[in-house]
Amino acid sequence: MQPAPAHRNSAADSAGGGVFSYREVGATRLGPLPDGYHHLHHRTRIGRGRAAYDTAGAALTTWRLHRRAGARVRAGSPWAEPGTSVEVSLGAGPLRLSAPCEVVWAEYGKERTGFAYGTLAGHPECGEESFVVDLREDGSVWFTVMAFSRPARWYTRLGGPLVPVLQSWYAKRLGRTLRRITAGA
Numbered sequence: 001m002q003p004a005p006a007h008r009n010s011a012a013d014s015a016g017g018g019v020f021s022y023r024e025v026g027a028t029r030l031g032p033l034p035d036g037y038h039h040l041h042h043r044t045r046i047g048r049g050r051a052a053y054d055t056a057g058a059a060l061t062t063w064r065l066h067r068r069a070g071a072r073v074r075a076g077s078p079w080a081e082p083g084t085s086v087e088v089s090l091g092a093g094p095l096r097l098s099a100p101c102e103v104v105w106a107e108y109g110k111e112r113t114g115f116a117y118g119t120l121a122g123h124p125e126c127g128e129e130s131f132v133v134d135l136r137e138d139g140s141v142w143f144t145v146m147a148f149s150r151p152a153r154w155y156t157r158l159g160g161p162l163v164p165v166l167q168s169w170y171a172k173r174l175g176r177t178l179r180r181i182t183a184g185a
Contacts, residue, residue: 020102021119021126021152028116028130028146029105037127037148038164044175046133046143047182053135056143057113059181060133061106069170069177080106080115090170099123111135114144119152125163126152131174143178145171 024034033039046056059065061080063073066088077084080103089098101117114132119125127149134142147167151157159166 019121020104021121021123022128024148025118025128026104026116027148028128029107033146033148037150038167040129040145040147040149040164040167040171042146042168042171042175043142043144044172044179045140046175046179047141048139049141050135052141052182053111053113053133055182056133056141056178057108059178060131060143061108061113061115065131065174065178065181068181069173080117082106085120086117097124099125104128105130107132119149124151124153124156125149133178141182143175145174147171 027034046052059068062078063075063080063086066073070090072089074087075084076086082103082105084103086101086103087098088101091097100120100122102120104116104118106115107113112132112134114130116128116130118128127147129145129147129149132144132146134144136142149163149167151159151163156163
């Protein structure tokens with residue numbers, strides 16, 4: 001795995017300057033997830049051993065995972081670090097949805113690596129999403145996506161129950177993609 005940024009295990013401060021569109025900033029780090037939102041929790045076993053963990057952590061925190069899963073990512077930093085502005089977009093042409101976010105927290109540890117980003121004004125949803133890779137005592141490596149969100153735009157409100165289905169589909173896609181990335185590790 002590439003060396004982690006110097007800010008190891010830090011929480012967000014005002015470095016990014018973005019104004020979050022929700023109050024519960026950082027809730028995905030330790031929980032519990034706040035009431036009044038749709039909750040997503042998806043876990044995928046992606047491999048085994050230190051090499052798989054290191055490969056997965058690097059792919060996750062350098063935006064490679066999201067890009068390999070089909071998202072377009074524009075980030076203010078090559079690493080996930082608190083305060084980094086991130087725009088994730090999915091779709092094609094006029095059907096491409098862009099989602100402005102800011103990294104809320106990042107963790108680079110020996111058994112846990114990950115980050116969360118929170119929604120900014122203009123995001124179709126309101127809330128926070130975390131992406132974490134864990135190396136367990138038994139040597140298994142797991143990827144977890146945890147989020148809380150609610151509609152913030154007319155089209156996500158109109159989408160109603162379809163939006164959580166799409167969020168779950170994307171979380172599963174990320175897990176499958178990360179499993180493929182770590183297969184050779």
